[in-house]
Amino acid sequence: STKAACWSYDNKVVLCCAEKLLIVGTVVNPYLNYKTQPFMTRIDETPEISSLEKFSFASELLNFKASVDNLNEEDRQRLALDSSLTEELLYPNSILNTFKHAVCSPMSLTLDRPQNLIASVTFNHRVVIFVEKPEGWTVALDCSPAIKEHAVSNMKLPITLGEDMTLSRYIDLVHNMCSVELEWSTIFSSDESSPQSFLLLFTGTRGGTITVWKICLPFEIKEDFSFQCTDTYTSEVTALSWLSREKDQGLLAVGYLDGSLRVISVNIDFNHPTSCVQMKDIFADYPLDYLAISDLAWATIDTKTASLIVCKNYFLSAYSLCNDTVELVHHYHMDVCLPLTSISTFGACGVASSQDGALISFQCKKESGQISLDMSTETITCISFNTDVNWLCLGVALSPHSGLCISAHRINHSCNMVELRWKLMNRQMIAMSMFFKLTVESVKEALSPDSQPFSPQDIMISLRLHIQQITQTNGSLQDIMDIYSVLSEQDDIPSAQVVRDILLFLRHCAINNPAYDKELEWVSSEYESSSEKLIIKHIESSLQKISSTSTSNELSVMKAMLKWLLAGRDASPHFRHTLDIAKLVKVSQDSPDFYCAICDSEISIIDLLLARCVKGHEMKLCALTLLPCQEISGRKCESCAHPSVSISALSDVKMITLKRLCLLCGGFLR
Structure with missing residues (x-):
């Protein structure tokens, strides 16, 4: 990746490889013995980009502006007459169809099961969106043809070089179409219960254009992916950051190569048939020093106040946002050896990184109406400023609580990987204590x-x-x-x-x-008791939400929970007797009983989450519903692997709100 790796909302890291993306997830390991590690790692991957139809802008000149500028006049004329000389005169095209940067959607568009989206851009500036499905990651959309179509919509085609346009002008045109930055919005919806929720995807180009796309599920019709509007500036986009405000609005911060900074208000008109997007500048800070903005991010202090933190060369700038008014409040010079490269925030806390591996952690504070940054610095990547530098830090990404991911570029291939990894692993707690102090x-x-x-x-x-x-x-x-x-x-x-x-x-x-x-x-006995206490809390919370008109699925879940309680758990010291058990039993008595899916015989509960039929077939109980898990379409927790019933069995069960998280460990059900 040319920038920081990306964290997904469910705590996975997305890494850019040659022609695919790797999605690396870390979960706690429930199967502990003297040999096992406390964590488990799962790695998924997207299909290779080469599986898509080859795409580039005309004559494969998309990424070659710098090369063309270095050609002499004779070679320029040769290239204008014969485009087959591209590989001879310009940089080879073989490595350009590889991933450059990827960003994850901030949350799932579906409530029933996790469904991430990843937007990515390649070195030949294709914008590809991947979607997570039960069978794995698949390509949802290749946006590049639509971007190209829009970019040339006002041009007379075809173009004849030398007559309609010079080669240099043509290359400038193609160069300015290139997408270089990506950012997602949070979910927009006219109604919390509406299935027509959508995200906005912002793409920034070398020509300064911000393009806005409306992304819906399930990507089955053209309207699920629609162009909304553009916003144009004169310098290359180098950074984008989104801040959600209300359910129908947010702010997009845009950084540019010439040092300009803009904050754009984005509003959604839900009364419009296509939920039209409206954009308006509320702040612009034009360049005085012409130092490029390398990255920027929003830090949220409270419901009414936020701060925009900007990395520019060796400087960290803080802007305050209050009632849609943005103003510069502080300008810090960082004592680092190489320029700052990226910034990542969560809530009011964040971290900025420099090329030499210095990490600057900070917390935004508001005192007497003024915003300030409480900062500390650590060096975690073992990089020193000398002629033997092995790594250059390109970016840092902070997850909500548990992780820090550093993107680094290896410039000395004699570096000892094992030694570097050992140093990093032994200093991991430095990063942990910087952002999430365990109090x-x-x-x-x-x-x-x-x-x-x-x-x-x-x-x-x-x-x-x-x-x-x-x-x-x-x-x-x-x-x-x-x-x-x-x-x-x-x-x-x-x-x-x-x-x-x-x-x-x-x-x-x-x-x-x-x-x-x-x-x-004392821990062993208390652990067994804690599992029982957790399930009883869940049952009490769920049964208190029973409505007067329960669906058949809700009655089945109610009966399963009551059967579990009446198997001796109602005498547990953890049961607070806040429920009218007799009344609930009467309500659910007409719901059918549960039988073994193998032999159709009666089932009895023999352990905390284990049942057995009269013929000896054992089955685990779903921790969310206490229903027997014997169906092929069921789900499993990605952490503890405990089974759960399929999402269809919970489709109209309103008494259970968190349907995609495992009750036992909080892992995601897949």
Whole structure:
């Protein structure tokens, strides 16, 4: 990647390879023994770009402006007469159909199961969108033909070089069409329950044009991918960043090669048949120093205040946004060896990186009505400023809570990969402590409803890293015990999930480190109890949402939950008796009972999430519904692999809100 790698909303990293994208996900490992690692990594990949129809702008001159400028006049004339001389006179085209940059959609367009979108741009400036489906990643759209069609819509075609247009003018025209930057908006919808939700995709070109596309699912008709409007400027786009405001509006910050900065208000007119997009400048900062903007990002301080952080050469600039008014508030000179390359934010916190590998972490604060940055610097990539530099840092990407991904360019092929990886792994906690400090307050804040959408796995990964570091040095677990004690008293599902995982990993650490045998001897029994407590909390929360007119699927789920409770769990100390069990049993009594899908015999519950029929066939119970999981179309958690019923079985079950997250560990169901 020529910029930072990208994190998806479900905590996966998208990496650019030669002709495909790799999607790398890390989840907590529930199968712990003395040999296993605390985390599991899953790698998916997109189809190779070569599988698509070959595409380039006319005469394959799309990416060759610099080469043409270096040709003498004689070679220019030869090329104008014979385009087959392209490979002889210009850079070879063999490497240009490779990925340059990719960005993930900020959330899924579907509520029933995770469905990421990835927009990518290649070195020959194709814009390709991939969509995640149950069978894997597929190409959804190749936007390049539509972009080209729009770019030449006002031109008289065909063009005859030498008569209608000079070669240099033609190359400038093609050069300015090139897409170089991508950014997604958040979801727009006229109604929260409306299936007609959509995202906006912004593409920036070398000619300064911002093109806006409306992206809908399921990509089956042309209207699912429609051109909306353009906004034109005179310099190359170098950075884009989106800030959501209301359900029908947001702000797009645009950085340019000449140092210009613009903030554009984007509004959606839902009364228009095609939900028309309207764009208007609310701020422009024109160049004084002509230093290119390398990257920019929004940091959200509160519901009314945000800050735009801009990287430019060795400078970090902070702009305040309040009531649609943008103004420069601070200008910082960074003490780094090489220029700043990228910036990444989450909430009010963020990190900026320089080419020499310095990481500047910051937190935006508002004091007495003024915005300031609280900053600290660490060097994590083991890069020093000397003649033997092995790596140049191209960008950094910060996930919501648990990860930091650094894109680096290797310039010295004698670098010892093993040694570098060892240094990075041993310093990973520096990055972790810079952005997500593991205190009782920070964990509670991260698990609060205001931090959604996110998976509790983010917190679990951070806590496991912290516990692992402590136990490897025989340190004190007091801060972990404080977090555990506070979360145990909380009455929400995410806190209960994290408590269960803390106990699971503490039990693993006690087995592997005899020094903690006595201190953690209580953990095993408490872990079993925590699983029961989590399920009972979920059942109580779900059954309290039962409406007076329940669907057949809701009655089936209600009956399964009641059957689980009446199998002895209603006597559990965790059951708070907030439900009228007798009334619920009466409501669901007409719902059919459950039978083994193999032999059609009766089923009884024998363990926490395990059932058995009278003929001995065992089956796991869905943690969300407590229904037996024997159907082929069911789902599994990508982390703990516990089965769940298919999404169709939950289509009209309103009593369960988080239908795509595993109840046990917070992993995504696929």
